[in-house]
Amino acid sequence: MxxxxxxxxxxxxxxxxxxxxxxxxxxxxxxxxxxxxxxxxxxxxxxxxxxxxxxxxxxxxxxxxxxxxxxGEPHHHLVCQNCGKIINLKDGSVEELFDKIEDNHHFKVITKHLALFGYCQACQKKMGE
CATH class of the missing domain: 1.10.10.10 (Winged helix-like DNA-binding domain superfamily/Winged helix DNA-binding domain)
Structure with missing residues (x-):
């Protein structure tokens, strides 16, 4: 093989x-x-x-x-910590954030894949009840 x-x-x-x-x-x-x-x-x-x-x-x-x-198009992830749902987030706004970090801190970002953790809309609704 x-x-x-x-x-x-x-x-x-x-x-x-x-x-x-x-x-x-x-x-x-x-x-x-x-x-x-x-x-x-x-x-x-x-x-x-x-x-x-x-x-x-x-x-x-x-x-x-x-x-x-x-x-395809680069994307990032929003991950629900309650149900595990993963929502793909388009790259545009995140790429702008990376650019600002690089400019403001004179730092070269090599991580081009971001995961943010929180709660999806359905879980927020359940937690609010």
């Missing part, structure tokens, strides 16, 4: 799932097809994909970092 086969399988899994998957979830999915694959091979392939900008890595409060295919 070649590393490029594992890398291609990871990309296929992320394309099909359209979800935020942990490293373990990705490993289990790859292992389903490539039964002899070891965890370190999947780990290295994921890291290469992140370094190449094809996959993003984020902490969205699931207890482990999650990976997502970088496709």
């Amino acid at each position: 070649r590393a490029s086969s594992v890398t291609n399988e990871i990309l296929d899994i992320l394309k099909k799932e359209h979800d935020h998957l942990t490293e373990v979830e990705i490993y289990e999915a790859v292992k389903f097809k490539f039964t002899a694959v070891n965890h370190s091979t999947v780990y290295r392939a994921l890291r290469r994909l992140v370094d190449d900008g094809q996959v993003s890595i984020t902490d969205i409060g699931r207890g482990a970092q999650v990976f997502e295919l970088v496709a």
